[in-house]
Amino acid sequence: MPAIRNQIRDLRAQREMTQQELADRVGVTRQTIIAMEQDKYSPSLETAFKVALTLGVPLEQCFQYEPRGKR
């Protein structure tokens, strides 16, 4: 599991946005959104900013860094 966790699923649900819509607006595949929501993939900094910008929240509200072993 990556040390970076995220709130994409909740933020997306609040905005009634589908995975495909978010993927299209960010410029990634739907499978990448799925992988991110499952905390199985840590996106690049650029993609992380795009996701936060698309969801209309600051980066730190969307992504959180949790050092390994502290969960």
Add this chain to the structure above:
Amino acid sequence: MAASLSYREKTLYASLGAELVVYGPYFFLHQQNSLNKVVGMIIAIIVLQILLQVVIALVSRNRMTDERDRLIELRGYRAGYLTLATLMVVGLGLLWAHAAAGRLSIESHRMGLHFLSVFFGMLVIADITKTATQIVSYRRAL
């Protein structure tokens, strides 16, 4: 399941299928030692790969690739390269050992074809490793 697969995943499954269908009989049905069969096999894999990629491109609405696809691609190439390098070292080591023991007769035409098969087999194994690694990475989300 096919609907949940990305464009890249579909092409990988097609590529692996084509490799197994074309290379399988060559290696497992002992059709080695024929230059014509090697040439025919190379032509067959090129034609089959082109056909499959065209069909997948036509039926896939979204042909987009992103950073995760590129990361998985690199992971596959790394696994393929390590496999090829390992097989080459082992193969050359065995060749050296046979030559040192005086059990190698390089003069025959058959020996040349044998080496062709061995090195071609190494390339095929490395390529299948690359594709399989990419498929596993997709299935594990990365």
